[in-house]
Amino acid sequence: MSAIRGKYAPVRRALGLGAAQGGTHHWWTAKLTAIALIPLGLWLVASVIHLAALDRAGVLEWLRQPAHGAGLILFLLFGFHHSAAGLQTIMEDYLPTHAQKLAGILVSTLLHLAGAAFGVYAVIVAALRVV
Amino acid sequence: MSEKQDQSQPRPRPVSPHFQAYHLPLQALLSFGHRVSGVVLSAGMFVIVGYVWLAAFAPENFALIKGLLATPAGRLALFLWTGSFCYHLFTGLRHMIWDTGAGLEPPFYRASNWVILLGVPVCTVALFVLSGGPP
Numbered sequence: 001m002s003a004i005r006g007k008y009a010p011v012r013r014a015l016g017l018g019a020a021q022g023g024t025h026h027w028w029t030a031k032l033t034a035i036a037l038i039p040l041g042l043w044l045v046a047s048v049i050h051l052a053a054l055d056r057a058g059v060l061e062w063l064r065q066p067a068h069g070a071g072l073i074l075f076l077l078f079g080f081h082h083s084a085a086g087l088q089t090i091m092e093d094y095l096p097t098h099a100q101k102l103a104g105i106l107v108s109t110l111l112h113l114a115g116a117a118f119g120v121y122a123v124i125v126a127a128l129r130v131v
Numbered sequence: 132m133s134e135k136q137d138q139s140q141p142r143p144r145p146v147s148p149h150f151q152a153y154h155l156p157l158q159a160l161l162s163f164g165h166r167v168s169g170v171v172l173s174a175g176m177f178v179i180v181g182y183v184w185l186a187a188f189a190p191e192n193f194a195l196i197k198g199l200l201a202t203p204a205g206r207l208a209l210f211l212w213t214g215s216f217c218y219h220l221f222t223g224l225r226h227m228i229w230d231t232g233a234g235l236e237p238p239f240y241r242a243s244n245w246v247i248l249l250g251v252p253v254c255t256v257a258l259f260v261l262s263g264g265p266p
């Protein structure tokens with residue numbers, strides 16, 4: 001590792017070609033959300049299987065429990081964040097041109113923000129529905 | 132590539148591996164599976180939003196999605212989604228071990244390949260049993 005760094009870093013610095021963007025932050029948030037998603041995801045997957053057998057009234061009753069509603073919102077926030085970071089990595093790998101990468105990441109990020117907003121809003125409204 | 136090159140002949144041009152002849156090692160397959168399962172889970176995030184949205188705003192259409200989930204295709208989708216989660220969880224945990232710099236030697240990743248191959252079905256079935264089973 002340090003041998004590689006010693007060999008290449010000065011050139012990269014001299015030419016200004018280093019990846020001096022938000023790489024470290026991207027990496028960290030991807031890992032932190034992944035750790036949060038271990039318990040949240042296990043709980044959510046089991047809950048979804050459970051809910052799949054219920055009708056709407058049963059689902060709303062489940063959602064009304066504070067821990068369930070809040071847990072689902074947390075899952076949506078961490079899940080969409082982690083998903084956006086993951087899909088960004090995939091597009092950076094496969095989309096051929098810089099412009100395509102930018103466009104793809106832009107569209108995907110907007111869709112993820114919208115998904116999180118619509119999801120959180122729907123959880124709150126569903127939890128407050130009488131029937 | 133241990134065979135000696137015949138020095139009297141010009142070297143053949145290198146050919147990229149034809150994918151039918153190219154043997155993907157288990158390691159590479161499992162690693163690519165992490166990506167595939169990640170994309171499946173990403174799609175699932177939007178399905179979950181649609182499901183809650185229907186519950187909140189479209190009572191008359193909610194029965195539709197519930198009915199869909201109870202069809203063989205719906206159950207299969209639920210099962211594959213659960214399997215994708217367990218798969219991504221196991222390979223993701225291994226990723227995080229690798230990120231610390233540990234476990235990069237062949238004995239570790241060979242053993243962990245088998246932990247994944249055995250752990251994923253166990254995790255998937257356990258989630259179904261613990262949650263009371265499919266519709």
Ligand code: HEM
Pocket residue numbers: 030031034035037038041079082083085086087089090165166167168169170172173174176219220221222223224226227
């Ligand atoms: C349900 C929510 C989840 C979604 C939507 C999701 C989605 C994704 C996607 C799309 C990627 C990019 C794959 C790639 O670059 O090849 C990814 C990467 C990753 N995921 Fe998840 N994932 C979820 C849950 C989890 C969980 C529970 C873990 C915990 C172990 C996890 C750990 C990881 C790790 C460590 C990476 C990065 C791998 C790398 O550095 O290449 N994910 N995820």
